[in-house]
Amino acid sequence: MRSKWHWMLLLLVAGVLALAGCGGNDDDEGTAGGTTAADTSGGDEGASGGTLVFAGASDPVSLDPALVSDGESIRPITQIFETLVALEPGGTDLVPGLAESWEISEDAKAITFTLRDGVNFHDGTPFNAEAVCFNFDRWYNFTGPAQSASASYYWQAVFGGYATNSAENEGLGDSLFASCEATDETTAVINLTKPSASALGALALQAFAMASPKALEEFKADEGTLDEETGFKPTGTFGTQNPVGTGPFKLESWDIGNKLTLVRNDDYWGEKAKLDTLIIRPIGDNAARLQALQTGEIQGYDLVEPQDVPTIEGDSELQILERPAFNVAYVTINHKVKPFDQLEVRQAVAYGLDRQAVVDNFYGGRGEVAKEFMPPSLPGYADDVTEYPYDPEKAKSLLQEAGLTLPVEVEFWYPTDVSRPYMPDPKRNFEAFAASLNKSGFKVIPKSAPWNPDYLGRVDTGKAGALNLIGWTGDYADADNFIGVFFQTQKPQWGFDNPELFSALDAAEVEPDVDARNALYEDVNRQIMEFLPGVPYAHSKPALAFTANVKGFQPSPTTNESFASVSIEE
Amino acid sequence: MLRFVVRRLLLLVPILLGLSILVFGWIRALPGGPAEALLGERATAASIAQIEKQYGLDKPIYVQYGSYLKTVATGDLGSSIRTRQPVVEEIKRRFPATVELAFAAGLFSIIFGIPLGFFAAKRYGGFLDHASLVGSLLGISIPVFFLGIVLKYIFSVKLGLLPTVGRISVLIDVETPTNFYILDSIIALNGEALWDVLKHLLLPAIALGSIPLAIIARITRAAVLDVQNEDYVRTARAKGVSPGIVDRRHVLRNALLPITTIIGLQVGLLLSGAVLTETVFAFPGMGTLLVDAIDNRDFPVLQGGILFLAVIFVFVNLLVDLSYAVINPRIRLS
Numbered sequence: 060m061r062s063k064w065h066w067m068l069l070l071l072v073a074g075v076l077a078l079a080g081c082g083g084n085d086d087d088e089g090t091a092g093g094t095t096a097a098d099t100s101g102g103d104e105g106a107s108g109g110t111l112v113f114a115g116a117s118d119p120v121s122l123d124p125a126l127v128s129d130g131e132s133i134r135p136i137t138q139i140f141e142t143l144v145a146l147e148p149g150g151t152d153l154v155p156g157l158a159e160s161w162e163i164s165e166d167a168k169a170i171t172f173t174l175r176d177g178v179n180f181h182d183g184t185p186f187n188a189e190a191v192c193f194n195f196d197r198w199y200n201f202t203g204p205a206q207s208a209s210a211s212y213y214w215q216a217v218f219g220g221y222a223t224n225s226a227e228n229e230g231l232g233d234s235l236f237a238s239c240e241a242t243d244e245t246t247a248v249i250n251l252t253k254p255s256a257s258a259l260g261a262l263a264l265q266a267f268a269m270a271s272p273k274a275l276e277e278f279k280a281d282e283g284t285l286d287e288e289t290g291f292k293p294t295g296t297f298g299t300q301n302p303v304g305t306g307p308f309k310l311e312s313w314d315i316g317n318k319l320t321l322v323r324n325d326d327y328w329g330e331k332a333k334l335d336t337l338i339i340r341p342i343g344d345n346a347a348r349l350q351a352l353q354t355g356e357i358q359g360y361d362l363v364e365p366q367d368v369p370t371i372e373g374d375s376e377l378q379i380l381e382r383p384a385f386n387v388a389y390v391t392i393n394h395k396v397k398p399f400d401q402l403e404v405r406q407a408v409a410y411g412l413d414r415q416a417v418v419d420n421f422y423g424g425r426g427e428v429a430k431e432f433m434p435p436s437l438p439g440y441a442d443d444v445t446e447y448p449y450d451p452e453k454a455k456s457l458l459q460e461a462g463l464t465l466p467v468e469v470e471f472w473y474p475t476d477v478s479r480p481y482m483p484d485p486k487r488n489f490e491a492f493a494a495s496l497n498k499s500g501f502k503v504i505p506k507s508a509p510w511n512p513d514y515l516g517r518v519d520t521g522k523a524g525a526l527n528l529i530g531w532t533g534d535y536a537d538a539d540n541f542i543g544v545f546f547q548t549q550k551p552q553w554g555f556d557n558p559e560l561f562s563a564l565d566a567a568e569v570e571p572d573v574d575a576r577n578a579l580y581e582d583v584n585r586q587i588m589e590f591l592p593g594v595p596y597a598h599s600k601p602a603l604a605f606t607a608n609v610k611g612f613q614p615s616p617t618t619n620e621s622f623a624s625v626s627i628e629e
Numbered sequence: 630m631l632r633f634v635v636r637r638l639l640l641l642v643p644i645l646l647g648l649s650i651l652v653f654g655w656i657r658a659l660p661g662g663p664a665e666a667l668l669g670e671r672a673t674a675a676s677i678a679q680i681e682k683q684y685g686l687d688k689p690i691y692v693q694y695g696s697y698l699k700t701v702a703t704g705d706l707g708s709s710i711r712t713r714q715p716v717v718e719e720i721k722r723r724f725p726a727t728v729e730l731a732f733a734a735g736l737f738s739i740i741f742g743i744p745l746g747f748f749a750a751k752r753y754g755g756f757l758d759h760a761s762l763v764g765s766l767l768g769i770s771i772p773v774f775f776l777g778i779v780l781k782y783i784f785s786v787k788l789g790l791l792p793t794v795g796r797i798s799v800l801i802d803v804e805t806p807t808n809f810y811i812l813d814s815i816i817a818l819n820g821e822a823l824w825d826v827l828k829h830l831l832l833p834a835i836a837l838g839s840i841p842l843a844i845i846a847r848i849t850r851a852a853v854l855d856v857q858n859e860d861y862v863r864t865a866r867a868k869g870v871s872p873g874i875v876d877r878r879h880v881l882r883n884a885l886l887p888i889t890t891i892i893g894l895q896v897g898l899l900l901s902g903a904v905l906t907e908t909v910f911a912f913p914g915m916g917t918l919l920v921d922a923i924d925n926r927d928f929p930v931l932q933g934g935i936l937f938l939a940v941i942f943v944f945v946n947l948l949v950d951l952s953y954a955v956i957n958p959r960i961r962l963s
Binding site for chain 2: 082110115116120122128129204207208209212215216226227228230231283293299314315316317318322337340341342343344346347350351353355356357509513515516519520529530531532562
């Protein structure tokens with residue numbers, strides 16, 4: 060027994076020595092510091108373009124564009140895949156992507172795409188009209204778990220149903236998609252079951268990116284086993300190790316939890332990527348992302364917290380880039396709750412909300428007061444809507460005009476345990492609004508619930524008082540994706556029935572002429588701010604941080620930025 | 630001894646059964662489900678119902694539990710709702726990271742904790758004693774995540790000595806067949822990788838090891854003080870045995886029993902502390918896996934991950950109990 064104990068002691072001592080040895084090296088050599096620095100400069104070794112390490116908040120879900128809707132997946136997908144139509148870098152205007160041009164038919168029920176010639180997928184197979192139709196047919200014929208809203212969310216949002224809706228999806232109804240015809244090598248026609256002009260803009264979404272038909276089949280993108288108890292298990296590797304598109308980068312490897320490595324596609328049809336390698340790694344903690352940027356372990360990260368902005372701006376080695384606003388925070392007014400069915404009362408709410416103060420104080424300098432329910436960068440935004448600047452006296456007199464005795468009690472809900480891009484600090488937004496409403500003839504009764512699912516569920520079903528805080532981040536660059544989502548049909552959240560507004564939105568959605576369509580949406584925006592279903596209050600501009608030597612990153616309102624133009628300067 | 634082991638292993642069954650019920654119930658008591666977590670503002674009543682139906686979440690909870698038990702019994706822990714990957718695969722990838730971290734932290738706390746406590750006791754009432762008391766109080770009171778951020782600020786941001794995130798530099802490529810990166814880099818005979826892995830491990834290990842270190846130091850101090858005044862120690866001294874031998878053979882040896890118990894108990898602390906530490910250091914282990922799973926309400930990952938950790942915890946405790954007999958032959962396991 061005694062000798063055993065001696066062995067243990069010996070082991071311990073050995074351990075101490077080993078650890079002490081490590082510590083000693085750290086202090087003496089100073090090479091450890093060299094390694095962290097090398098993380099930055101390491102990219103400059105070898106070929107010209109270098110390596111950029113970028114941090115997201117978590118791993119992608121999958122690299123199969125059709126089966127994801129989250130930002131972490133869409134980031135690498137944007138580098139690997141391309142869409143038929145694209146958005147101009149940093150904006151929301153449609154520009155040619157894999158299609159050189161397109162035409163919407165007179166009746167808005169067919170879109171004809173003329174495809175770029177001489178484009179190849181990473182696996183060498185040609186991109187042509189047949190490939191386009193292969194992809195559309197794949198999405199349309201999704202079955203089983205691929206039909207889940209957690210997978211093909213965007214197909215459902217844009218095209219509704221599938222060829223055969225699964226039992227869970229009966230509510231989706233008929234698909235907007237009718238068929239795809241490859242009339243010749245470079246012409247593909249998408250036929251729709253009913254007129255739609257918004258479908259075209261939606262095709263810029265990464266969910267509708269073109270994947271190599273050969274790779275989809277070879278790597279069994281749609282195969283898997285479905286077990287009632289354990290859910291769906293994909294057996295293919297398309298979404299994990301073999302995503303094949305036409306984009307400026309190719310996937311080299313994805314080591315889940317550690318890093319996703321993309322390398323330049325040297326056979327790219329357009330201007331080739333400047334970087335040799337782009338590495339995307341998951342860092343969930345905000346403070347950890349910032350510290351990793353400060354040490355040079357990463358050269359950029361997304362989702363900068365408002366409170367970290369001054370630190371980054373104060374560091375000459377770092378830079379902040381800002382995305383144009385593509386979201387809206389608003390106060391829902393539930394018209395079912397009396398007396399909020401009266402216009403004067405809703406106007407009183409709008410005059411009673413000190414929106415400027417909220418934006419100035421709680422958005423870290425990255426917000427602007429919202430005049431309407433969609434961001435200014437979108438076509439269809441009207442500059443001349445009715446505005447309601449903070450005016451407590453006017454609010455009070457409006458309430459009195461409506462024949463009410465002051466103060467008017469109002470149940471006002473806000474979410475807890477959450478920070479949204481458009482609403483970084485709901486509680487403080489609420490407190491500021493409650494104070495300003497209390498000065499404007501209202502008596503606010505505060506109510507709160509945890510964001511998920513209580514709060515969202517309540518707002519959705521109209522059970523979150525007369526007023527509540529909520530918002531929306533756009534999916535694609537179309538007015539329909541904002542005001543169409545909110546106001547095109549009767550919804551419990553708002554509790555109003557306004558056929559005039561509904562039909563105006565229907566008309567705008569199907570207008571094929573771009574200018575006429577934008578004019579229609581501008582009119583609808585004027586109409587909405589007159590009718591005042593609720594009060595929009597803020598658009599925020601999400602920020603990204605980079606080291607100062609990173610050039611050429613073009614922030615986009617829709618967050619799907621290409622890294623092809625990015626370079627690292629000495 | 631064999632009977633003891635068998636009995637303890639048999640006891641595992643009811644323990645795990647009870648635990649699985651607790652975990653299952655607790656997770657479903659969390660507000661929100663996977664559908665809402667995945668879809669956020671976009672969730673509609675229809676899409677929520679559809680996702681719940683797809684994963685059987687619309688069935689009564691006892692039916693869900695029954696089918697869960699059935700699959701777990703076959704060693705299948707289901708698939709992640711978010712990534713659609715088998716939970717077993719996720720655990721295989723993540724658990725070695727946590728083991729490496731917990732082991733490094735445990736080693737750190739033992740190597741520094743026992744000598745610290747021992748010398749504090751030897752200098753009872755002196756400066757070292759007071760310093761170690763204050764130090765261990767701080768060690769216990771400072772939250773792991775705060776200590777982690779401070780350590781990173783000093784050693785990485787200010788001094789540029791150590792990395793702040795991950796297990797290995799993203800610029801180093803090494804095959805990882807075992808997912809124990811230390812082992813993998815040794816297998817690959819890659820010195821650069823090994824050095825890099827150790828550097829990535831150092832700060833998280835210190836942060837995670839700080840509380841066990843403080844506890845071990847305090848218990849060691851108390852135990853040594855206790856034993857030091859025993860008759861047999863006085864006798865040994867009176868006999869003229871050299872002080873070094875008295876300390877090693879009589880004092881430390883006998884003080885080791887309570888210390889071992891405490892070290893065993895630290896395993897739970899190391900595993901739970903790993904959750905916070907891993908988050909701060911973006912260390913891809915079980916902790917970050919579970920935190921992500923909570924955020925996404927990824928029920929299969931949460932259930933599988935927690936159950937797995939519980940099994941490990943129970944086994945480690947068994948090993949600790951067995952080690953008593955080795956350290957102190959007077960203890961008979963029965």
